[in-house]
Amino acid sequence: MKAGTLATYPLWTNRKNQANWRVFLQEKLIAFIRDELISDPDVEITADTPLISSGLMDSFALVTLQAFIEKELGVKVPAPRITVDSFNTIARMISIIDLHH
């Protein structure tokens, strides 16, 4: 497993560290989406910013996101779980990743 990936993230088993893990995940996702996927890198992204429905990110980006989540975060999320609706915000992405971790 790659060093620094979600799978090797050390302490996520108790409630406090689960919260830390979510923050870690959110930061990773925001950084990647801002740098690689959205059309306007200056826009502020929060956990609840609509990404696809607002046109900031196109649905092709979901393929790139799936690869990123698997390679960098060590979580395999099957394609039917990655939809325009389920991946429209960072918060929704985190809940899906959470389910498959």
Add this chain to the structure above:
Amino acid sequence: MYTSLAFFLHLAVSVLIYWLIPRQIWRTAFLSLSSLVFLFRADANSVYLVLILTAVTWFFGYQIGQRTSKKTWHRSGIILLVLVLVIYKYLGWLDDILEPLLNLFSGFSGYHFDKLLIPLGLSYITFKYISYLTDIYWGLIKPGRFIDFLCYGSLFTIYVAGPIERFERFQPQIDNKLIFESAFLEAGFQRIVFGLFKKLVLADWLHYFFSPIWQNLAENSFAMQIVGVLAFALNIYFDFSGYSDIAIGSSRLFGLAIMENFDNPYFAVNISQFWRKWHISLSDWIRDYLFFPLSRMSDLMIWQLIFVPLIAMGLCGLWHGASSNFVFWGLWHGAGLSMLQFWGRLKRKRKEIAYLSNQPWFNRFASALTFSFVCIGWIWFLG
């Protein structure tokens, strides 16, 4: 078929008996039997196909769920299903294409495959079963009971023209006892009437008045060609979405909520959005089981941006029929998706392009452009 008196008589009798049965498992068994009877009357061959494919796919699904040699069972199952589809649907067409090549080699000259009679609903059932095996393999679902799976595969309301429902959505609906609600009948009846209106009034009238134009496009003036293509665009939408409404409404009479298949596709602002609104169950299938897996095969930009959309949509076109015009129609849409990805990249690189595309008028322009693109695609579809 879904507008015939025989269909509605069969539907009415089946709905009545279905709700009189007290236990859900017997209802499911009855619905499967009723579906097989309906299919037998429409095309006896398709019943044998449903029974054999269902038994074999269920067995493969069970083996994948056992967690030993999952990959081997999954791959074998998919290969088997694709082979059945190829043998029945595409071998005759491939023979036409390959015959001149084979004739070059004297050893192969004289060999040819006969075109087989395609069993009813073959394309739909194979896609449903591929999704079933793959979803078990991906750990999204567990293998279902045989009777549930038979009902899923044979359900006569959606067997011939979809939607391509997923087992994951279907099984929970028949797993627990459904309590009868008059709302099922109201919603189902309204949806069927809506579908019949789209099909029999709008689509069939468009067909009556304009099909002489779109069937002989080349012989008409440019203005009439445009009228013909626009009429065909509306005709195919009303026809197919009308069928989907009837299928969804008929299933609702049994208390089943089948996935939606259309969502105002001609108002889409880009070709990707069009495919999220047109034949949704098929485009979701293509996305999940072709587009994503193909994209993961290589990180090369040329692969991701050009080859994946072309291959996925070319196969989507081929699924519609064993004919080169459907392949070209698919490739046209693949090229559109490819261009859209390049446009997305351009927007990220050039601020002025991103600014332009954020203007209020841009969406209206993009919508008109997408509709025109789709209409040009229908020319390929018409052949």
